[in-house]
Amino acid sequence: MTARVRAPELRGHGWLNTGGKDLTLADLRGKVVLLDFWTYGCINCLHVLDELRPVEQKYGDALVIIGVHSPKFVHEQNHEALAAAVERYGVHHPVIDDADMHLWQQYAAKAWPTLAVIDPTGYLVASMAGEGHAEGLSRLIDELIAKHSADGTLHRGDGPYVPPAPADTLLRFPGKAIELPGGNLLVSDSARHSVVELTPDGETLVRRYGTGEGGAPFSEPQGLLLLPPSVRDRVGYDVVVADTVNHQLRGLRLDSGEVTLVAGSGKPWRSAVEGTQPALEADLSSPWDVAWYDDKVIVAMAGIHELWWFEPAAGTVGVYAGTTVESLRDGPIPDVWMAQPSGLSVGGDRLWIADSETSALRYIEAGVLHTAVGQGLFDFGHVDGPAEQALFQHPLGVAALPDGSVLVADTYNGAVRRYDPATDAVSTVDSGLAEPSDILVTSTGEVFVVESGGHRLIHLAPGIVKTVTGERHQTERPPSVIGAGPLTLDIVFTPAPGQKLDTQFGPSTRLEVSAAPPELLLEGAGVTTDLSRPLVINPAVGKGVLQVIAQAATCDVDEEFPACHLTRQDWGVPVVVTPGGPSRLPLILRGMDEPA
Incomplete structure (x- = not known):
């Protein structure tokens, strides 16, 4: 932590969760500030929101998280739609609307999600892309708190978050719906963390399954599937529920209201496991919908860009379609x-x-x-x-x-x-x-x-x-300019404080590279264990997208029972090929920010 780069000022198109106040970095002086660059249609960004909740609670009087919403889609540029998304996903910190991607460029972000850490004196000290940074963030924040407490530059106290007024509607951001045998409708009431049964007109509540509080038994449920009668009789439940934020599938028995865990360890997916797995031991990733096809439950595993299968009677799961490459x-x-x-x-x-x-x-x-x-x-x-x-x-x-x-x-x-x-x-x-x-x-x-x-x-x-x-x-994400011919792709990764690269089970890093169109890459596509890769860019292809998946395994240092961690990010980097353009493309997985 030797770089001394002043954090760019926070300027955008309005703020949410501040009671109408526009915040500046001067307002946040004395706090550790974590900027979360996200867009609400990105499932990996939603994963990071969940990862940050315990960090936010642990360091509430010393840390301020600011969501920087830098949109991908045109619809996401609408401020009212952003306000709805902030409520939908339970964002309990200030959010700045970066509709024109100004802050995205100022902070040199290249991927959703990206995190940037600012110390209590206003300097940018770290940047990281992707998921899996919660433990590393905690260690970094501990270091910053210790240093700035000793220096007298840390100011504890309430942060700038002001919650919006609660809403009163029958449903709140419903997700999916199915018809039940008697004609009633079953709807996932996602923001109320429950499943509701409505009359056939879809307007009158019959019954609510779940507590309405996130976590138990549902957290932002989405897809619903009424199993075939023969399967229902064998497994003892009627409906499969995609319990999205819990990364699980649950079985719902309609007559008793009993809810049973049927698949998912509850830990988010971090690395591939080949073949058939016991359903209750498998790590899932934001299951979003479910359907009965090919004599099994097919699961839209939105978080890792795959379809999985689930066999209810056998209690097993596996990959049905997809390779985790997002394209x-x-x-x-x-x-x-x-x-x-x-x-x-x-x-x-x-x-x-x-x-x-x-x-x-x-x-x-x-x-x-x-x-x-x-x-x-x-x-x-x-x-x-x-x-x-x-x-x-x-x-x-x-x-x-x-x-x-x-x-x-x-x-x-x-x-x-x-x-x-x-x-x-x-x-x-x-x-x-x-x-x-x-x-x-x-x-x-x-x-x-x-x-x-x-x-x-x-x-x-x-x-x-x-x-x-x-x-x-x-x-309208700004493309990266690269040169034709040889190009070095460098994934910048520095282990978090108190961690080291973990080689006990083989290579600690993995890098997969492809391109759209494929002709963009003359050489360098494929999988290696080195985070630096020589590529050759086709001069005849003017633009395209480099698809990069990088991951790094780390473990704790000097612990009797060290915990292991996996950091992973998918980049879809739009590039423009220009004669004489840069011959190096750095992407930060975790490291120090360079001047923006």
Whole structure:
């Protein structure tokens, strides 16, 4: 900790959770300040919010966490939508709206999420990307508190957080819905950490399952699945619940209300395990939806960009599709790329998937993954017409219709869209909605939309079809300029205070590199254990995305029973190839910030 870099001032487009006050670094002088660069559609950012909660509680009088919301999608630039997300995800610290990515650039962030630590005298002392930093942060904060207490520059006391007024609605940010055998509806009431049964009109509460408090038995539940009758009889529960923030699956018995843990250790996934695993021992990662397909439960494992399978009777789980690489690549499963799959629906022999971060509609048929609509991680919009030209914006839900077409909850466009395989075209069925997150087609043919941002279920009027030309968008994240030819990719990683690289089970680091388009990389793709990699960039490809996955294993030093830690980050780095451009691309996994 020798670099002395002044932290750039906090300037944005408004503040949340401060009681209307705009904060400056001078207001925070005397505190350890942790900036959390996030965007609320990013599942890894939501993981970090959960990792930071105990840190926030432990150091409440000496530490101030500031959420810096630097948006990926156009919808996320809306201040009111950000305010709703701050409530939805229980963010209990100030948040600054960085809609134009000014602070993102000032602090040289290159990935969601990124953390930056500022000491009590206003100097930037550390930066880190990805998940798994809570233990290292605690050690660093302990060091800063000890040093600045001794120097007299640490000022303990209340922080600037001012909670918003509580809301009073029947549902609060509902996620998914299914129909029960008697015609009632079951809805995951995500922000109230419960599952609710409603009358067939979707408006009257019948019963609430869960305490309404996060953690027990549910924490921000999402997907719901009514098991086939023969399976229900064997396992003793009726509904599988994707208990998203607990990283578990739970079984719900409808008659008694009994809730049973059926899969997930409760620890978030950190590294791959091959083959079949006992369900209760497996580490899951933000399961977002569930569906019955291929005679098993398929789980949209949004947190690691995969689909998993769960066999209820055997009590086992395994990977069904995906490799943890966050991108769009089709082909035979499991060796495909996905990006935060968040919605599932079965239609005939197809499993339809809302792949939210690629703004794509995809499906699996006969063991092969196909993309029906979608162009990649950074291309999105609201465009109808031929599928190859159509665009969604971060869809979270999908519902297969009896005629073979598919309805899509196009969440960030506030719309319900329809894809018709017969014409290979997309149309808009309804719009002007508040973040629709799921669509339910009942046994009588009624269509309900889970309007998550409107805190309700609504009927979808039949026969409404629009054609929206809309706008095409690309993420306005500043690209990294690189040179053609040889390029050194350096992952900067320094173990946290009191930790060292852990080699007891083999190499402590792993680096995986690929590109979109693949032609961007002439050499250097693949997996190695070295965090520095020589690449060769194709001069004939003007721009693209470098996809980088890095991880580092560490363990505690001088402990009788040292704890082990894994730090991991996926980068999708947009690059522009320029003659004479830089021949080195550094990405910080954990280290000292360079001057911004």
